[in-house]
Amino acid sequence: MKRYQNLILLALVAALVVIPLLIVKAPEPGPDGEEVEIFEGADNQAKDLITEIVPDYHPWAESLLEPPSGEIESLLFALQAALGAGFLGYWYGSSATRARLRQSGEKKA
Amino acid sequence: MHIMEGFLPVKHAIGWSIASAPFVAYGLYSVSKTIKEKPEQRMLLGVATAFTFVLSALKMPSVTGSCSHPTGTGLGAILFGPAAMAPIGAVVLLFQALLLAHGGITTLGANIFSMAIVGPFVAFGVYRLAKAAKLPFGVCIFLAAALGDLLTYVTTSVQLALAFPDPAGGFAASFAKFATVFAVTQIPLAISEGLLTVIVFNALSRFNPRELQELDVVESREVQA
Numbered sequence: 210m211k212r213y214q215n216l217i218l219l220a221l222v223a224a225l226v227v228i229p230l231l232i233v234k235a236p237e238p239g240p241d242g243e244e245v246e247i248f249e250g251a252d253n254q255a256k257d258l259i260t261e262i263v264p265d266y267h268p269w270a271e272s273l274l275e276p277p278s279g280e281i282e283s284l285l286f287a288l289q290a291a292l293g294a295g296f297l298g299y300w301y302g303s304s305a306t307r308a309r310l311r312q313s314g315e316k317k318a
Numbered sequence: 319m320h321i322m323e324g325f326l327p328v329k330h331a332i333g334w335s336i337a338s339a340p341f342v343a344y345g346l347y348s349v350s351k352t353i354k355e356k357p358e359q360r361m362l363l364g365v366a367t368a369f370t371f372v373l374s375a376l377k378m379p380s381v382t383g384s385c386s387h388p389t390g391t392g393l394g395a396i397l398f399g400p401a402a403m404a405p406i407g408a409v410v411l412l413f414q415a416l417l418l419a420h421g422g423i424t425t426l427g428a429n430i431f432s433m434a435i436v437g438p439f440v441a442f443g444v445y446r447l448a449k450a451a452k453l454p455f456g457v458c459i460f461l462a463a464a465l466g467d468l469l470t471y472v473t474t475s476v477q478l479a480l481a482f483p484d485p486a487g488g489f490a491a492s493f494a495k496f497a498t499v500f501a502v503t504q505i506p507l508a509i510s511e512g513l514l515t516v517i518v519f520n521a522l523s524r525f526n527p528r529e530l531q532e533l534d535v536v537e538s539r540e541v542q543a
Contacts, residue, residue, distance in 0.1 A: 214456075214520065215517050215520055215521075218513045218514075218516055218517050219513075219517065221513055222510045222513050222514060225378075225506045225507075225509060225510045226378050226379060226510070228381070228506075229379040229380055229381045229383070229506070230379055232381065233379070233381065233382075233383040247383045247384075248379050248383060248384060248385045249384050249385065250377065250384065250385050250386070251384045251385065251386040251499050251500055251503050251504075252319075252320045252321075252322060252386075252420065254384055254499045255321070255322075255474075255478060255496060255499050255500065256322050256325060258478075258495055258496060258499060259325055259478065259482050262482045262484055262485070262492060262495070263482050266325075266482070268322070268323065268324025268325050269324050269328065269424070270323050270324035270422060270423070270424045271323060271324060272323045272415075272419035272422055273416065273423070274416065274417060274419065275419045276417075276418060276419060282418060282419075285417050285418050286375045286377075286418065287375075289371055289372075289374075289375040289410075289413065289414075290371065290372050290375035290376065292368070292371055293367075293368040293369065293370070293371030293372035293373075293375070294368070294372050295368075296364055296365070296367075296368035296371075297365060297368045297369065297372065297518075300361060300364065300365050300368075301521060301525075304521070304525035304526070305525070307525075308524070308525060
């Protein structure tokens with residue numbers, strides 16, 4: 210059980226990601242034929258909600274740099290994740306190797 | 319949980335920045351003290367930072383039909399105490415504010431407060447409580463990371479409701495609206511973050527049992543060498 214614990218946990222995370230994709234269906238396009246977007250970012254929804262509560266609110270600052278397209282934005286997000294994942298992989302690999310070397314050293318002794 | 323650039327009134331933006339600054343300053347002091355006194359823990363500090371980088375980049379779908387991201391701050395808070403995560407979270411938020419137009423400079427203070435201060439403090443507190451209640455190690459980690467994540471988003475909802483009270487229902491009505499957008503969406507993601515944090519701690523207790531004892535995360539008898 211202990212051996213498979215991490216695999217089971219990973220499978221649960223995968224299920225938590227996949228289930229919403231299966232159960233949430235895009236609503237029918239409105240009368241004007243406009244497609245309703247699903248899986249929009251919650252940050253954007255909050256922005257829309259602010260304009261709904263206070264219609265005359267105007268943001269008083271703008272981002273210095275806006276990614277020129279969705280592609281560039283995903284490039285930067287991928288870079289952020291890759292930096293983190295790269296380090297985690299390095300740590301895991303070096304730790305596992307060290308543990309194995311120590312074990313084989315103990316056997317010889 | 320990113321409040322967009324310019325989307326907090328000036329007074330609120332300044333207020334949250336002033337509230338966050340001492341935590342980030344003390345966190346920097348505590349991190350540099352850790353590095354100086356126990357250089358062998360630099361690796362784990364890196365792991366905590368890397369975990370936050372990965373998790374806050376992953377925008378995952380939720381049952382509410384919108385997307386949000388976990389925070390990854392629970393891991394480091396359990397390892398190094400909540401203060402250490404303030405500067406680490408601030409670095410991630412600054413990266414996203416400057417390059418990705420996610421969050422912003424004017425809202426940095428408020429975003430640091432929710433993700434890098436409230437989240438880690440909740441995670442740390444829940445971990446200590448769960449441990450005192452003698453819950454199994456994995457359950458303590460799961461509860462700490464998941465609740466830290468969820469409370470981050472509740473904090474964002476409070477911040478926005480304070481800044482934009484509903485004209486009819488006031489703070490409470492506005493909080494209910496923002497919490498529906500943020501906190502409800504976050505529930506499955508918080509569970510994911512809890513599970514992922516347990517996976518990392520399984521590896522930590524296998525590879526770094528001595529560091530976990532030194533950091534007072536576990537008692538010596540809990541780790542089999």
